[in-house]
Amino acid sequence: MAGRGRPKVPLVLTEDERVTLVRWSRRAKSSQALAVRCRIVLGCAEDEGLRSNKDVAAQLGIWPQTVTKWRGRFLERRLDGLVDEQRPGAPRKISDERIEDVVVKTLESTPGNATHWSRASMAEQSGLSKSTVGRVWKAFGLKPHLVDTFKLSNDPQxxxxxxxxxxxxxxxxxxxxxxxxxxxxxxxxxxxSAPVLPMMPGMPERRxxxxxxxxxxxxxxxxxxxxxxxxxxxxxxxxxxxxxxxxxxxxxxxxxxxxxxxxxxxxxxxxxxxxxxxxxxxxxxxxxxxxxxxxxxxxxxxxxxxxxxxxxxxxxxxxxxxxxxxxxxxxxxxxxxxxxxxxxxxxxxxxxxxxxxxxxxxxxxx
Missing domain, CATH: 3.30.420.10 (Ribonuclease H-like superfamily/Ribonuclease H)
Structure with a gap:
């Protein structure tokens, strides 16, 4: 008797695809999400590519809907379909040139009325917001407010x-x-000059x-x-x-x-x-x-x-x-x-x- 439901499109792998999927599913540093998607496709490719989504889901301990999703993605776009798509959002408004200008000014100059840049002074100079300047400095590891000291030896020996x-x-x-x-x-x-107040939950020691x-x-x-x-x-x-x-x-x-x-x-x-x-x-x-x-x-x-x-x-x-x-x-x-x-x-x-x-x-x- 014929099975009920929509007929499945056979999922057949090339040898190169199979090798790649196996490697991605086993790599210790791979994304766990990507590894699961690879195992889904490999499971669906068994039994001449006609294995049911429920069987694959039961074998991997995941929802059948998840198998359906990634089986369809693979059939539509092959290996590229298993990679997360770029998330929607507004395009970046700050150009590389403006970011570079902030970095160069931070490293090579000082404001006229201070010994070092602050987020406020750099924001005023660059036309960016203070939070944007802070994010740029964090990305490039710049901390103008910090200073360390050193002393060079003048010993001739x-x-x-x-x-x-x-x-x-x-x-x-x-x-x-x-x-x-x-x-x-x-x-x-x-x-x-007075007794130390001991540390308490939510409160440090005070002296x-x-x-x-x-x-x-x-x-x-x-x-x-x-x-x-x-x-x-x-x-x-x-x-x-x-x-x-x-x-x-x-x-x-x-x-x-x-x-x-x-x-x-x-x-x-x-x-x-x-x-x-x-x-x-x-x-x-x-x-x-x-x-x-x-x-x-x-x-x-x-x-x-x-x-x-x-x-x-x-x-x-x-x-x-x-x-x-x-x-x-x-x-x-x-x-x-x-x-x-x-x-x-x-x-x-x-x-x-x-x-x-x-x-x-x-x-x-x-």
Whole structure:
């Protein structure tokens, strides 16, 4: 007995179409919607292209109407019919030339009455709306309101010092300990002028903007670049005599059969005659100085940043003793599960990056 309903138009695939549909349906990065449409067409092509839409829908777990739609699209336009059509809407009114003008002005000029462009000033200059200027800036990653700072080293031995310090990070000497050493001075014991209001649902922690000072202290720290452990020493003053005491502590705590390589900055305390005399009497200590204005090269600075973020900045201390106790406690917790910083850049990569950066700064090479 003949089946009821309208007769189906056979859906027959060429070999190239079948290969393409299979590939589109299996690609991990393909649109999931496109992959489903490909599987619909492949299912409809079975049984000499006469398989019912209900059978295909049941196999794929989708509505029969969906199979009907994409079967018809494919029969009408073949592979092109499976791709989403461009959505209707008003044509773009802003030309490429006007967008380019906004980008060029943002990058190469400043308004006459300000140091940088705002959305309002650029809108007035370009004749576009403020929201349009904002969308253009977002599309091209432009943020005129932001500024970052940098400082170029003027150290005549910059290249040699970079290679020396980076060499210690990437290829440390045998039977030796490499320590990144510095002082965090002027750590203030600050207490808020009123109690802190705790965080609540829908409301952040609140604290007064003013505070009471209870004095300052200094932390001397040595970061073992291999293990991440830290040896710390706290002193109320920041002089060569305190630095020598810290060196003496390192000498006592580190096994005598190991050489000690210290990475330091160029602060005067580290080069004081009394310190040089102490180093001469302790030949297993070797000093390696970072270039001037290059604190980023000393890994202990990164550790100081963690200490500041996690303990000091939002802390409240009613005395120097309370502050120092918190610092010692934080160091102990860090050393219970130390995490070394992994240095990845070679000296050549750093120098090449710096050379590329200097090329973008007018007059930097002179």
């Amino acid at each position: 910059f290249i040699d010092k970079v290679r020396d310090v980076v060499g210690l990070y990437l290829d440390p000497p045998e039977k030796a300990l490499v320590l990144a050493v510095d002082e965090k001075s002027q750590i203030q014991a600050l207490d808020r 007064t903007h003013d505070y009471v000072r209870h004095g300052i202290t200094t932390l001397f720290a040595a970061l073992d670049v291999a293990t991440g452990t830290v040896i710390g020493s706290i002193h109320r003053r920041h002089r060569a005599i305190e630095f020598k005491k810290f060196l003496t502590k390192l000498d006592h705590e580190i096994p005598a059969d190991l050489d000690i390589h210290l990475i330091c900055d160029n602060y005067g305390t580290h080069k004081h005659p009394s310190v040089r005399q102490w180093l001469t009497a302790h030949p297993r200590f070797h000093m390696h100085f970072t270039p001037t204005y290059s604190s980023w090269l000393n890994q202990v600075e990164r550790w100081f940043g963690l200490l500041t973020d996690q303990k000091i900045r939002r802390g409240a201390h009613r005395s120097i003793q309370a502050l120092e106790k918190d610092i010692r406690s934080w160091i102990d917790q860090w050393n219970s599960d130390p995490k070394p910083f992994i240095w990845t850049k070679t000296a050549d990569e750093i120098l090449e990056r710096l050379a590329s950066y200097l090329q973008r700064i007018p007059g930097a090479g002179h």
